Amino acid sequence: MFADITLPIPFDSFTYLVPPDLEARVMRGCRVVVPLGKNKIYTGVVLSTHNNAPQGVEIKAIMEVLDERPVVNEQQFTFWQWIANYYLCPLGDVMKAGLPGAMKPTDEKALKASSRKRKAIKSDLSPSAWAGQLSPLSPAQQKAFDEIEVSFLDKNVTLLHGVTSSGKTEIYIHLIDKCLQQGKQVLYLLPEIALTTQITERLRCIFGDKMGVYHSKFTDGQRLEVYQRQASDQPYQLILGVRSSIFLPFQSLGLVIVDEEHEQSYKQQEPAPRYHARNAAIMLAQMFKAKTLLGTATPSFEVYHWARKKLYGYVQLTQRYRNMQLPTIEVVDTKEAKRKRLMKGAFSPRLIEVMKNALERKEQIILFQNRRGFSSFIECKTCGWVPRCPHCDVTLTLHKKTSTMTCHYCGYTTRIPERCPACEESKFVDIGTGTEKVEEQIAQLFEGATTLRMDLDTATTRAQFERIISDFSTHKADILVGTQMVTKGLDFDRVSVVGILDADTMLNLPDFRSYERTFQTLSQVAGRAGRNNTAGHVILQTRSADSDIIRQITQNDYWQMFCTQMEERQMFKYPPFVRLIYVYLRHKDNELLEHLADDMGTRLRAVFGDRVLGPDSPPVGRIHSLYIRKIMLKIERRASIEKVRQHLLAIQQQMQTMPIAKNLNIYYDVDPL
Numbered sequence: 290m291f292a293d294i295t296l297p298i299p300f301d302s303f304t305y306l307v308p309p310d311l312e313a314r315v316m317r318g319c320r321v322v323v324p325l326g327k328n329k330i331y332t333g334v335v336l337s338t339h340n341n342a343p344q345g346v347e348i349k350a351i352m353e354v355l356d357e358r359p360v361v362n363e364q365q366f367t368f369w370q371w372i373a374n375y376y377l378c379p380l381g382d383v384m385k386a387g388l389p390g391a392m393k394p395t396d397e398k399a400l401k402a403s404s405r406k407r408k409a410i411k412s413d414l415s416p417s418a419w420a421g422q423l424s425p426l427s428p429a430q431q432k433a434f435d436e437i438e439v440s441f442l443d444k445n446v447t448l449l450h451g452v453t454s455s456g457k458t459e460i461y462i463h464l465i466d467k468c469l470q471q472g473k474q475v476l477y478l479l480p481e482i483a484l485t486t487q488i489t490e491r492l493r494c495i496f497g498d499k500m501g502v503y504h505s506k507f508t509d510g511q512r513l514e515v516y517q518r519q520a521s522d523q524p525y526q527l528i529l530g531v532r533s534s535i536f537l538p539f540q541s542l543g544l545v546i547v548d549e550e551h552e553q554s555y556k557q558q559e560p561a562p563r564y565h566a567r568n569a570a571i572m573l574a575q576m577f578k579a580k581t582l583l584g585t586a587t588p589s590f591e592v593y594h595w596a597r598k599k600l601y602g603y604v605q606l607t608q609r610y611r612n613m614q615l616p617t618i619e620v621v622d623t624k625e626a627k628r629k630r631l632m633k634g635a636f637s638p639r640l641i642e643v644m645k646n647a648l649e650r651k652e653q654i655i656l657f658q659n660r661r662g663f664s665s666f667i668e669c670k671t672c673g674w675v676p677r678c679p680h681c682d683v684t685l686t687l688h689k690k691t692s693t694m695t696c697h698y699c700g701y702t703t704r705i706p707e708r709c710p711a712c713e714e715s716k717f718v719d720i721g722t723g724t725e726k727v728e729e730q731i732a733q734l735f736e737g738a739t740t741l742r743m744d745l746d747t748a749t750t751r752a753q754f755e756r757i758i759s760d761f762s763t764h765k766a767d768i769l770v771g772t773q774m775v776t777k778g779l780d781f782d783r784v785s786v787v788g789i790l791d792a793d794t795m796l797n798l799p800d801f802r803s804y805e806r807t808f809q810t811l812s813q814v815a816g817r818a819g820r821n822n823t824a825g826h827v828i829l830q831t832r833s834a835d836s837d838i839i840r841q842i843t844q845n846d847y848w849q850m851f852c853t854q855m856e857e858r859q860m861f862k863y864p865p866f867v868r869l870i871y872v873y874l875r876h877k878d879n880e881l882l883e884h885l886a887d888d889m890g891t892r893l894r895a896v897f898g899d900r901v902l903g904p905d906s907p908p909v910g911r912i913h914s915l916y917i918r919k920i921m922l923k924i925e926r927r928a929s930i931e932k933v934r935q936h937l938l939a940i941q942q943q944m945q946t947m948p949i950a951k952n953l954n955i956y957y958d959v960d961p962l
């Protein structure tokens with residue numbers, strides 16, 4: 290007997306011999322341990338058993354069977370295969386993402402540790418001792434709730450478009466409750482960073498131990514426990530989790546909620562599978578004939594477009610909870626202030642004035658700066674030399690507190706040089722303003738004010754992140770300065786002022802989504818101002834004060850922004866009007882890569898014609914010492930993705946059979962963000 294087995298490496302499957310004494314135990318969905326190559330062992334999942342002996346290859350035998358019954362169910366197999374097909378990656382990559390680390394040990398030591406762990410884990414399966422009361426809905430929320438239910442009668446997916454602080458979570462809670470009462474399971478997805486203690490505690494109070502939480506910062510053991518419980522006869526009825534929880538086993542899924550559906554972090558960028566958890570969750574729900582609710586204050590264009598086209602249901606919530614006022618957004622023209630030499634670092638006179646008033650009233654302030662570090666980089670004052678990463682095509686970010694410079698792509702870190710290696714002079718200037726520099730300027734401008742900083746440097750762990758939130762919400766600091774992280778749905782009672790230090794860095798990114806994203810981010814950050822009874826005040830600093838996009842943001846005019854941008858996207862053929870596929874090629878030899886990328890471009894054009902653009906070097910053309918080329922494909926929405934896949938894989942195979950392309954790495958990003 291033989292078995293096809295998928296391993297956590299970028300291949301679909303391998304065939305192994307099943308030793309006679311294991312024949313009864315090797316079943317589809319069970320894990321097995323197998324040798325690979327000279328001395329590697331892997332944990333794989335059995336896809337099928339058969340009697341077709343592979344020809345002309347040496348065949349190895351399965352070493353051990355780890356499970357008494359399947360740990361991957363049929364629904365998961367279907368879902369894995371859909372991810373592999375749609376996102377153009379081998380099944381092994383999906384299996385790697387789909388099972389918690391502790392379930393796929395790759396050496397003897399880890400294997401032993403994992404079997405110990407399996408014995409040590411005891412699930413607390415005692416029935417729910419208590420469950421809290423539901424907090425009743427407001428008339429506006431009740432209306433939205435009813436509309437969602439009506440929409441679900443004939444739509445599988447519904448968009449809940451509700452302004453910030455409209456109380457979307459309350460509506461989710463009522464929907465979850467109803468679904469659980471019908472004996473069905475609910476998956477509630479949140480972006481990584483938004484899954485805080487605040488929301489977990491709130492749901493725990495209501496759903497008690499019917500709820501399991503699944504988070505990437507959990508230990509292997511904790512993740513394994515949730516997985517095993519989901520595969521057992523007594524699974525959690527509600528899973529609150531981040532994007533990877535779509536891979537958990539479900540038995541009777543009835544509802545999927547994707548909160549903050551516009552969030553970019555739902556897209557897995559690296560490594561494969563480069564899936565979008567929102568889109569994959571919609572597919573997952575459909576496999577169970579379950580419903581999907583997408584919630585946001587600033588819908589992604591794709592979702593809003595499908596709602597306009599009536600493919601998705603649409604429910605709007607325009608009233609803020611307890612009739613709180615939307616913040617007023619005041620635009621400050623920094624071009625003018627700079628010309629008159631009135632700027633103090635990143636601060637305009639108006640922002641300083643508003644902040645000083647707030648501090649006098651003992652109110653809190655959030656400052657948003659979309660750049661971490663002290664500044665972007667240093668430059669030699671004499672010759673203009675700029676330090677760059679030796680492995681990647683980027684400048685190094687300055688971190689003054691530690692006197693170091695870091696590559697934010699590969700993590701390479703080095704000390705600030707004493708002298709410029711190009712001209713031997715020792716005078717450097719800082720270019721750009723990062724969060725660390727803002728923190729320093731606050732200390733100079735606002736004497737006595739206390740500051741917290743939240744970015745990827747200060748909040749590397751979940752504990753640090755939660756600590757900063759808790760310190761700020763108990764008013765241990767007056768000012769919170771941070772990157773994108775400060776926008777993520779946090780509720781602070783005493784924040785009256787939000788300062789956006791530089792709206793232009795986001796607007797000027799060379800990306801067709803930059804306006805959409807700026808609108809989303811700035812609306813989210815503005816929504817942090819004025820929570821309890823007081824209307825917030827947002828100061829937005831920009832050099833393009835009279836541009837359409839800034840006006841649309843200040844007037845919260847999503848509709849206008851959407852219409853203007855969609856016209857451009859239709860004209861230049863961008864999503865949602867077409868489907869984008871990026872083909873990436875990586876190699877350590879730049880010249881050879883150039884040649885191979887041209888070759889692949891030609892082959893692609895022979896099939897896809899003018900739907901092919903490139904090859905080009907992406908903005909960061911080298912990462913981890915590998916050069917990169919990108920070929921863009923714009924595929925019509927109505928085209929069969931399966932046919933596209935077959936063409937692409939055939940061309941990839943032609944490329945990879947050429948001897949000179951031996952070390953060429955080809956991969957895809959479907960629906961890239």
Ligand SMILES: [Zn+2]
Binds near residue numbers: 711
């Ligand atoms: Zn120099």
Ligand SMILES: [Zn+2]
Binds near residue numbers: 678681696698699701
């Ligand atoms: Zn680097």
